[in-house]
Amino acid sequence: MPEPRKKITLPYLFDKVARGEPITWLTCYDFPTAYLQEQAGIEMILVGDSLGMTMLGYESTLPVTMEDMIRHSQAVRRGAPTAFLVGDMPYMTYQPSVETAIRNAGRFMAEASCDAIKLEGGTAMADRIKGIVDSGIPAIGHLGLTPQSVSALGGFKVQGKDAQGAQKIIDDALSLEEAGAFSVLLEAVPAPIAKMVTERLTVPTIGIGAGVHCDAQVLVVHDMLGLFDRFTPKFAKKYVNLSELILKALDTYREEVIKGEFPTDQHSFHIDEKELTKIKSS
DSSP states (O other), X not given: OOOOOOOXXXXXXXXXXXXXXXXXXXXXXXXXXXXXXHHHTOOEEEEOTTHHHHTSOOSSSTTOOHHHHHHHHHHHHHHOSSSEEEEEOOTTSSSSOHHXXXXXXXXXXXXXXXXXXXXXXXXXXXXXXXXXXXXXXXXXXXXXXXXXXXXXXXXXXOOOOSHHHHHHHHXXXXXXXXXXXXXXXXXXXXXXXXXXXXXXXXXXXXXXSSOTTSSEEEEOHHHXXXXXXXXOOTTOOOSOOHHHHHXXXXXXXXXXXXXXXXXXXGGSOOOOHHHHHHHHHO
């Protein structure tokens, strides 16, 4: 039996990057999935505000609250005690002010035992990153396709496809690094641009739809398991179609109940015939 995994820490992650070994990262929102990710050896887990769409059925991430994020982060931490857990700062929990950002980032650490937080935005959010980091909380920046700003970006589309947009991503990444971010997430960014960012930064990059040259890869777990059919991004590889398997099981259950094929004697409890006779004769 393998020894229990030691707690994943920032020095561990930095050592992997220094050795040129990619870091594995997935989103997660609940205890049973977190437990499985822990058993599989996934090193980093993001409790993403994407739970608004994948778990709560919203049309976007915008309605997600800190209370939603804390509750789900707590469940994930219980399921994955050694993973490096990142809490995703929801909409308007950091944009209003540095003080607001620090207070809400601290909630992830104090209430959910997170190891770091992530927030969206480039140079405009650099002072939030600095304030959070100066407070002793590790922070990850998020550039490219930032879902909380999807209206301003014109929809869920690739970012940085022209020279001006690509240069802004590079400049923003440098600003986040200077502010103290220990890593930068690049979402839906052309692979050559992500490669340039990775080469220019001294901190690790994390890619989701940003090519193979990033130091880590992350996917939304519902996308890679086939559990979210509303839309599937081009960059999301579906490793299994659990929706199909689950629907088949649900259909079979419904049919067996209607036909009286479930439950069977195998799934029922019994009582000694003598005891049953006493009841019948009373």
